[in-house]
Amino acid sequence: MTASFCAPLSLEQTLRLEQISIALAGRELLAVDATISPGEVLTVMGPSGSGKSTLLAYIAGFLDREFTASGGVWLGERSLLNLPAEQRNIGLLFQDPLLFPHLSVGGNLRFGLPRYLNDKRQQVTQALEQVGLAGFESRDPATLSGGQQSRVALMRLLLSKPRAVLLDEPFSKLDTALRQEMRMLVFSQLREAGLPALLVTHDHEDANAAGGPVIELG
Numbered sequence: 001m002t003a004s005f006c007a008p009l010s011l012e013q014t015l016r017l018e019q020i021s022i023a024l025a026g027r028e029l030l031a032v033d034a035t036i037s038p039g040e041v042l043t044v045m046g047p048s049g050s051g052k053s054t055l056l057a058y059i060a061g062f063l064d065r066e067f068t069a070s071g072g073v074w075l076g077e078r079s080l081l082n083l084p085a086e087q088r089n090i091g092l093l094f095q096d097p098l099l100f101p102h103l104s105v106g107g108n109l110r111f112g113l114p115r116y117l118n119d120k121r122q123q124v125t126q127a128l129e130q131v132g133l134a135g136f137e138s139r140d141p142a143t144l145s146g147g148q149q150s151r152v153a154l155m156r157l158l159l160s161k162p163r164a165v166l167l168d169e170p171f172s173k174l175d176t177a178l179r180q181e182m183r184m185l186v187f188s189q190l191r192e193a194g195l196p197a198l199l200v201t202h203d204h205e206d207a208n209a210a211g212g213p214v215i216e217l218g
């Protein structure tokens with residue numbers, strides 16, 4: 001009998017930003033054309049108001065109607081433009097951890113888990129161990145330090161199994177020592193997960209730590 005062989009399905013995909021142009025009140029705000037490989041972080045820098053967050057909103061699917069936009073957003077072979085934000089499989093990390101205040105740390109992490117998973121408890125335990133927060137499951141997020149909250153937010157994002165990640169100044173509210181620690185944690189986790197990521201920042205040290213290409217807007 002011939003054994004049938006199934007190659008493992010790779011979930012790693014490239015994020016392609018194809019000739020994106022966004023205008024506000026008839027004036028072009030930004031133009032971007034870039035390809036982000038799995039595990040790579042593209043950094044977008046530029047002065048305040050140059051359109052960095054607007055670019056993320058276009059990719060994630062919640063661009064305000066004030067703007068007009070054109071250009072493609074592709075995850076692998078799939079165009080995302082006709083999908084609503086919740087079906088794009090894009091993870092977002094902001095300045096604020098934005099943990100749900102009415103849920104425990106464990107509840108926040110379980111929220112990110114796909115519904116079909118049976119071993120939710122184990123996944124949550126492992127995620128907390130990975131970021132040095134073992135035993136924090138039942139804690140109220142409000143009792144955690146800013147750095148601890150950021151780590152929970154990162155693991156909630158990764159547990160939701162996104163296909164790409166957008167980071168909007170995720171380290172800007174952390175003090176210097178913690179910022180360095182979080183940079184290393186975030187970028188190593190993204191690399192390990194093989195996720196293409198786009199980082200918006202004003203900080204050149206963020207860009208250096210991300211280690212990928214840099215686009216300057218404006």
Ligand SMILES: Nc1ncnc2c1ncn2[C@@H]1O[C@H](COP(=O)(O)OP(=O)(O)OP(=O)(O)O)[C@@H](O)[C@H]1O
Pocket residue numbers: 024029046047048049050051052053054055064066
């Ligand atoms: N909802 C909106 N309606 C109209 N104009 C907006 C809206 N949101 C942002 N803008 C304008 O669009 C431009 C780009 O804003 P955006 O927030 O993308 O800039 P940014 O580069 O992310 O800035 P910062 O570095 O300060 O966060 C700015 O001129 C801003 O005033």
